[in-house]
Amino acid sequence: MPDKRDLRSQLIAADRSLAHQRLPPVAVQRIANAISRELDHHPRSRWIPMATFVAGAALVLVFLSYVGGVGLSAQDEGPTSLALQTVVSGADCHRDPGEALRLRGACEVVMYDPGIRIQTIARADFSIEAQRMRVHQGSVLFDFDKVVGEPIRVHVPGGEIVVVGTRFRVMVDGAGGQVDLYEGRLEFRADDGTRTPIGAGQTFEFGRAHATVTGQPKGPDPRPPPPISVPAAEPDPRSPAAPSGARPKQTSPRPHQPTAQPATQLEQPSTERDAGALIEEVQQLERQGEYARAATVLERALDLAWPDRTGDVLSNELGRILARRLGDRDRACEHWARHLRRFPSTRYRRQIDPSIVTLGCAEAEVSVDLRQTER
Amino acid sequence: MRSGSQVLPSVTAQGDEIDCRARVQWLYRHHRDEVYRLALRYGRGDPTFAEDVTQDVFVTLCRTIDGLEDWNDLGRWFYRVTHNRCLSRMRKSAARSARATRWLLGRPAEVDDGSRALHCTGLRQVFGVVDTLPPKQRIAFCMYYIDGLEQAEVGEILGCSKSYVCKLIKRARATLAAAGWEMTDA
Numbered sequence: 001m002p003d004k005r006d007l008r009s010q011l012i013a014a015d016r017s018l019a020h021q022r023l024p025p026v027a028v029q030r031i032a033n034a035i036s037r038e039l040d041h042h043p044r045s046r047w048i049p050m051a052t053f054v055a056g057a058a059l060v061l062v063f064l065s066y067v068g069g070v071g072l073s074a075q076d077e078g079p080t081s082l083a084l085q086t087v088v089s090g091a092d093c094h095r096d097p098g099e100a101l102r103l104r105g106a107c108e109v110v111m112y113d114p115g116i117r118i119q120t121i122a123r124a125d126f127s128i129e130a131q132r133m134r135v136h137q138g139s140v141l142f143d144f145d146k147v148v149g150e151p152i153r154v155h156v157p158g159g160e161i162v163v164v165g166t167r168f169r170v171m172v173d174g175a176g177g178q179v180d181l182y183e184g185r186l187e188f189r190a191d192d193g194t195r196t197p198i199g200a201g202q203t204f205e206f207g208r209a210h211a212t213v214t215g216q217p218k219g220p221d222p223r224p225p226p227p228i229s230v231p232a233a234e235p236d237p238r239s240p241a242a243p244s245g246a247r248p249k250q251t252s253p254r255p256h257q258p259t260a261q262p263a264t265q266l267e268q269p270s271t272e273r274d275a276g277a278l279i280e281e282v283q284q285l286e287r288q289g290e291y292a293r294a295a296t297v298l299e300r301a302l303d304l305a306w307p308d309r310t311g312d313v314l315s316n317e318l319g320r321i322l323a324r325r326l327g328d329r330d331r332a333c334e335h336w337a338r339h340l341r342r343f344p345s346t347r348y349r350r351q352i353d354p355s356i357v358t359l360g361c362a363e364a365e366v367s368v369d370l371r372q373t374e375r
Numbered sequence: 376m377r378s379g380s381q382v383l384p385s386v387t388a389q390g391d392e393i394d395c396r397a398r399v400q401w402l403y404r405h406h407r408d409e410v411y412r413l414a415l416r417y418g419r420g421d422p423t424f425a426e427d428v429t430q431d432v433f434v435t436l437c438r439t440i441d442g443l444e445d446w447n448d449l450g451r452w453f454y455r456v457t458h459n460r461c462l463s464r465m466r467k468s469a470a471r472s473a474r475a476t477r478w479l480l481g482r483p484a485e486v487d488d489g490s491r492a493l494h495c496t497g498l499r500q501v502f503g504v505v506d507t508l509p510p511k512q513r514i515a516f517c518m519y520y521i522d523g524l525e526q527a528e529v530g531e532i533l534g535c536s537k538s539y540v541c542k543l544i545k546r547a548r549a550t551l552a553a554a555g556w557e558m559t560d561a
Contacts, residue, residue, distance in 0.1 A: 007504065007556045008520045014501045015416055015521050023411040027426040034430050035403060038437040039396050110401060117404060143404075 102127040117143040139171040158207030159190040176207030275310045291325040315339045316348040323355050333361035395440060403433055410457050417461040419502050431460045455532045458514055465510035504556060508547050515540055516547040
C-alpha cells in the first residue's frame with residue numbers, strides 16, 4: 001500500500017523520475033516529417049517565401065554568384081558546406097578567422113540541414129570545414145538528426161567516426177581519446193582501414209597504445225540494445241596490422257567464437273524474432289551502402305548458435321552480399337563452400353549454384369555435390 | 376519549462392535571416408523533449424499519448440508561428456499549449472470510455488495495458504491517484520502542486536478565472552482527501 005501522507009512530495013518525486021525521458025528516435029523522425037508536411041501545406045508557407053524571393057531576387061543572385069551557389073535551404077541540390085549553415089553562440093566561444101569554422105572554448109553550434117547540435121566544453125578545440133568535422137582537443141557533445149545520404153565524418157586522432165544519426169560525445173586528449181555513444185550507431189574507421197561498429201551505451205577509445213575496454217551502458221537507452229556488441233578481446237587477426245601509433249584500441253572477437261558481452265539479444269539466439277531484427281539491421285546497412293559492415297555483422301552472427309533453417313537464411317544473405325555487393329570473389333567462393341558443407345540441404349541451391357559458376361569458383365573450393373549436379 | 380537559456384538565433388553566422396522552417400526546426404530540437412516529458416506526466420507514462428501530444432504541439436506551432444511575438448520566451452508558450460493539448464486529449468479519452476458512449480458504439484471497456492504505464496509500481500500508484508480526477512481538475516492540480524504555479528497563472532494558461540481555478544483545486548483536494556490522501560500546501 002502506498003504511503004498516503006504528503007501526496008505532493010510523492011507526486012513531485014514521481015514527476016522527477018520522468019526527467020530522463022526523451023522523445024524516442026523513431027518518434028523524433030515521424031513528428032519531424034509531420035512538421036515538414038504541415039509547413040509544406042500551410043497556405044502561408046507558400047506565399048511568404050515567394051514574396052521574399054521576388055523582393056530579394058537581385059540580392060540573392062549576387063549572393064549566390066559570390067559564394068558559388070551555396071545556401072541555407074534544405075532544397076538546395078548538390079553538396080553544401082557544413083560551415084555555411086551553422087549558427088554559433090556561447091559566451092566563452094572564440095572563433096578563429098578563416099574560411100573554415102574553427103572554434104575554441106565553450107560553444108554551441110546549431111546546423112539546420114542536416115539538423116545537428118554541437119556543444120563544446122571549455123578548452124575544446126573543434127573545427128568544421130566543407131563536409132568534415134574535426135575534434136583537435138577537448139570534449140565535444142554531438143546530437144544529430146538522422147543523416148540521409150552521405151554520412152557525416154568526425155575526424156579524430158587515429159581515424160574518423162562515421163555518423164548516420166545519433167547522439168554521442170567525443171573527447172580528445174593529446175594523441176588519443178574516446179567516444180561515448182548515448183544513442184544510435186557509429187562506426188570508427190581507423191587510419192589503417194579497420195572498421196569497428198559502436199553500439200549505444202558503449203565507449204570506444206582511439207589513438208592510444210594500450211588496450212581499450214568496451215564500455216558499459218551509460219544510461220537508459222530508448223532503443224533496444226544492438227544485436228551484436230563488441231567485447232574486450234585481442235585484436236581481430238583478420239584485420240590488417242596497424243602501424244604503431246595508429247592502432248585502434250577497440251577490439252573484435254576471436255574468429256569463430258561467440259561474443260563475450262553478456263545480456264544481448266543474440267547471445268543465445270534461437271528465435272525468429274532475433275533473426276528478423278538482424279536481417280532488418282543488415283538491410284538497413286545495405287540501404288546505406290555499408291556492405292562491408294553488413295557482411296561483418298552477418299559473419300559474427302553466424303558464429304552463434306542458430307537453428308539450421310535460420311542459419312541457412314543468414315548464411316545465404318552473407319553470400320549474396322559478398323558475391324553481388326562487394327564483388328569479393330575469393331571470400332564469396334570460400335563462403336559458398338562453407339555454406340554448402342554446413343547446410344547440405346540448403347533451400348537456396350538454385351541461387352547459389354549459378355553464383356558459383358558466375359564467380360568462377362574452382363572445383364576444389366566448392367562442394368562435391370555441385371560437381372555432381374552439373375553433370 | 377524555461378527557454379531563457381536557449382536563444383533562438385535570428386540570423387546565421389553569415390548574417391542571413393533564418394526562415395520559418397529553420398526556426399520551427401530549431402524550436403523542435405530544443406523543446407521536443409520537454410513537451411514529451413510533460414505529456415508523459417498526464418498520460419501516465421504512455422509514450423503513445425505523449426508522442427501524439429508532442430506532434431499536436433509542434434503542428435500548432437507551425438500554424439501559429441507567424442503570430443508569435445517573443446521568440447526568446449517560448450517556454451511559456453510550449454507549456455501552455457502542451458497543457459491544453461493534454462487536456463483536450465484527456466477529455467476525448469474520458470468521453471470515449473464513458474459507459475454510455477461505449478454502449479452506443481458497442482465497444483468493450485478499455486483494458487489498462489500495464490506495459491504502457493510507468494515502469495515502477497509506486498509511481499504508477501501515485502499518478503493513478505491523480506488520474507481519478509476529472510481532466511481539468513487534474514491539470515490544475517498538477518500545475519499548482521507540482522509546477523508551483525500561482526492560481527492566477529494556472530487560470531491564464533487554462534483560460535479561466537482565478538476563482539474557478541481555486542474551486543478546481545479545492546474539489547481535487549476534497550476528492551483526494553476522501554480517498555485518504557493528505558496534501559501539504561505548495
